[in-house]
Amino acid sequence: MSDAAGKPAPTGRLRVAVHAADMLRRTVLSRVVAEAGHFVVGAQDAADVVLADGDCPPAEARPVVTLGGADHDLPGVLSRHAGASQIDAAIRAVCAGLIVRSPDTMDAGFGAMRETDGHALLTPRELEVLATLAEGMTNKAIARRLNISLHTVKFHVESLFRKLGARTRTEAVAKASERRRHETITL
Amino acid sequence: MTDQADLLVQFSNALATRAEAAKNAVVAIRLAHGRHITGMAWRSEIVVASEQSLPRKDDFEIVAAGGAVLTAKIAGRDPGTNIAILRLAQSIASPSIAAGEARTGAVALAIGADGTGGASARLGFVNLAGAEWHSSHGGLIDRRIVLDVNLARREEGGPVFDAAGACLGMSTFGPRGQVIAIPTATIERIVPLLLKDGRIARGWLGVALQAVAVPDALRESAEQSSGLMVMSVVEGGPAAQAGILAGDIILSVDGTSTHRLRNIARQFGSDSIGRKADLRLIRSGAVITVQTTIAERHAA
Numbered sequence A: 001m002s003d004a005a006g007k008p009a010p011t012g013r014l015r016v017a018v019h020a021a022d023m024l025r026r027t028v029l030s031r032v033v034a035e036a037g038h039f040v041v042g043a044q045d046a047a048d049v050v051l052a053d054g055d056c057p058p059a060e061a062r063p064v065v066t067l068g069g070a071d072h073d074l075p076g077v078l079s080r081h082a083g084a085s086q087i088d089a090a091i092r093a094v095c096a097g098l099i100v101r102s103p104d105t106m107d108a109g110f111g112a113m114r115e116t117d118g119h120a121l122l123t124p125r126e127l128e129v130l131a132t133l134a135e136g137m138t139n140k141a142i143a144r145r146l147n148i149s150l151h152t153v154k155f156h157v158e159s160l161f162r163k164l165g166a167r168t169r170t171e172a173v174a175k176a177s178e179r180r181r182h183e184t185i186t187l
Numbered sequence B: 001m002t003d004q005a006d007l008l009v010q011f012s013n014a015l016a017t018r019a020e021a022a023k024n025a026v027v028a029i030r031l032a033h034g035r036h037i038t039g040m041a042w043r044s045e046i047v048v049a050s051e052q053s054l055p056r057k058d059d060f061e062i063v064a065a066g067g068a069v070l071t072a073k074i075a076g077r078d079p080g081t082n083i084a085i086l087r088l089a090q091s092i093a094s095p096s097i098a099a100g101e102a103r104t105g106a107v108a109l110a111i112g113a114d115g116t117g118g119a120s121a122r123l124g125f126v127n128l129a130g131a132e133w134h135s136s137h138g139g140l141i142d143r144r145i146v147l148d149v150n151l152a153r154r155e156e157g158g159p160v161f162d163a164a165g166a167c168l169g170m171s172t173f174g175p176r177g178q179v180i181a182i183p184t185a186t187i188e189r190i191v192p193l194l195l196k197d198g199r200i201a202r203g204w205l206g207v208a209l210q211a212v213a214v215p216d217a218l219r220e221s222a223e224q225s226s227g228l229m230v231m232s233v234v235e236g237g238p239a240a241q242a243g244i245l246a247g248d249i250i251l252s253v254d255g256t257s258t259h260r261l262r263n264i265a266r267q268f269g270s271d272s273i274g275r276k277a278d279l280r281l282i283r284s285g286a287v288i289t290v291q292t293t294i295a296e297r298h299a300a
Helices: A002-006 A023-035 A084-095 A124-134 A139-146 A150-164 A169-183 B002-025 B184-197 B216-222 B261-266
Strands: A015-019 A039-041 A049-053 A064-067 A076-078 B026-030 B036-043 B046-050 B059-063 B069-078 B083-088 B107-113 B119-130 B144-148 B159-161 B167-173 B179-183 B207-213 B226-233 B249-253 B276-283 B286-293
Touching: A015 A023, A023 A039, A023 A049, A023 A084, A049 A084, A064 A084, A076 A084, A124 A139, A124 A150, A124 A169, A139 A150, A150 A169, A169 B207, B002 B026, B002 B036, B002 B107, B002 B119, B002 B159, B026 B046, B026 B107, B036 B107, B036 B184, B046 B167, B046 B184, B059 B083, B069 B184, B083 B184, B107 B144, B107 B167, B144 B167, B167 B184, B179 B184, B216 B286
Parallel strands: A015 A039, A015 A049, A049 A064, A064 A076
Antiparallel strands: B026 B036, B026 B059, B036 B046, B046 B083, B059 B069, B069 B083, B107 B119, B107 B159, B119 B144, B144 B179, B159 B167, B167 B179, B207 B226, B226 B249, B249 B276, B276 B286
């Protein structure tokens, strides 16, 4: 810890040890780290930062960025579903001696089952339109894909904006994925 | 004047005496980087802790009252009620715990472990004492107890006492840092089950669901305005075996409408395993009924 705070912030390529019990996750995370321009080093090698899928080994003395770990006192706490840009930003920031939290982990905590307000529920058709928005499709392309009129597409998009409280397509997609993460239940 | 000062001194002394006595009620559970969280000394060999903050591993080091370091093994965890239990390698002194009834506005004393065998104390109020509730993980919590107490991460999992010294429950964090207590009644209900099986069995269909509005054209035949759309189906799970498809909208389970999630959560308790359940659902614009057999959910 004192190293990270004392030395000038490492720039450029960092040495990152990836810790993951699951082999597939380790492969995926290693690729994310490498594609962000960093070196993936062995678990025991000298490293600037450890990227841990879930909990890290208790004896870990290097700065850690955890993805979905239970220990919320670590320097970097991201959700298990953090994307490549968040992971890259977090390992750089933690190496610079900063503390990193994502809003969804701040929101974590033992909570009640959420009941969605009935008026804000999306219809199956709206979910389909949303999926096409997430792909960045234009209204014309959506109309063609779903085999509906351009007018109907505009109607659904407006309804989505209203129900999600969004002003742009990007915002609608972001809010819907947030909601989906909170409200998807498994039975 | 002197009488008032005496009252305050008495109040302060009484709290300090309580905090001192409560150090036997907590243990520190060691985590990485020299940190710890708190556990409740539930019985001489059993520690209760906050499931959400306990790393997913089997062996832990515990610092008991007075500073003795012991080893402990996970004996069970239930994300549904946020209760985990650890079995100690050696017995420790544990106080007898009397269940208290939370009342809004009553004084609450939350005790944490300091990591070296002593206790830390937090004073506040019961901000809200409400009805039973269902957690997002499907567990039933006997009462909603929200505390107006500052709590450090290391103090999570400790007991919360009322003015009479009765235990209101175990402190833990709700969403957005809210401090809540898992009621003593819930712990008393769950611990014996965890001791027996190591987990709380829950029913399982093998589907991920999201609430959706029923399209206008189908509301009349569906007889309700919302349902749960199947977003994914676990391969080989009960739903898959019954032919449930992604995109189906489940309207009811054995006649219980999916309009309210908590009513559905009730349908999947441990007694549901092995039961046949009729799912009424919308598929391709028609309302149909599909029968499935509820299986047991395995740890995620």
